[in-house]
Amino acid sequence: MTFALVLFHEAAPGTAPAVPEGELAALRALLAGIPGLTEALVFTPSSAKDQYTDDGASPPLGMQLHFPRLEDLEAACAADGPLQHLPRILPSLAGTGATAQAFWRRTWDVPDPQVRTAPGALPCSFVVHYPGPAQDDNAWHGHYMASHPPLFARFPGIRWIEILTPVDWVSFLPHAKVRHLQRNRIVFDSNDALTAALQSPVRHELRADYHTFPAYDGGNKHFAMWTETVRP
Secondary structure (H helix, E strand, O other): OOEEEEEEEEOOOOOOOOOOHHHHHHHHHHHHOOOOOOEEEEEEEOOOOOOOOOOOOOOOEEEEEEEOOHHHHHHHOOOOOHHHHHHHHOHHHOOOEEEEEEEEEEEEOOOOOOOOOOOOOOOEEEEEEEOOOEOOHHHHHHHHHHHHHHHHOOOOOOOEEEEEEEOOOOOOOOOEEOOOOEEEEEEEOOHHHHHHHHOOHHHHHHHHHHOOOOOEOOOOEEEEEEEEEEOO
16 A cells, blocks of 8 residues: 655746756655655656657656655655755756645556666656546546556556556645646656557557546646656
8 A cells, every 4th residue: 555745846848957966866865764755756857759649848857755654645745844845955946836746556567567777777657647627536537447557568568557546635845736637657668668668559559548538627748757766
């Protein structure tokens, strides 16, 4: 059982700053010291070519923090919690649109979960969010989870499948508190492997299933992100 806190910094098109390595090092140190955290994922921009979508440049930074208890997640977001230090250690992101949301995390099996990256390289996640809302959240999630993950699992080279659904939570972070209908993430060894999957016939089947989704608003956004794991 895992709760996930997802934080993203999004910049205006053409203005996305590159986060300096010194700031990323400070971020890793902060995340590794958060009480109750089991692991944190740090997302930095990558790129991949999809057959159906092009949502522009990936955000300059994202984070996904995993906790076994919602109370631990909320403590990290408290008025005196450790995540209040984020603006101080990430000055390059001042002025970007910072958002936060808490989720319940579901995962699915894949044929071969062993990540095989080149030396010194990071795996690549395809991070997707559906802002929503849906006319019927229950029907929407039920349809998605019954139909999309089995198709994801047939992507060549896929290493991980997860779907995040919203939970109610308390936050005093400076990030805008959002409530997206859903986030999901699939993982590959590299952005080239992700591109190969997105060019495969499975992508056509996913698109066909997309057109059968129950009614919802807000469209969706897709971004390729290098994915670093930080543990306490």
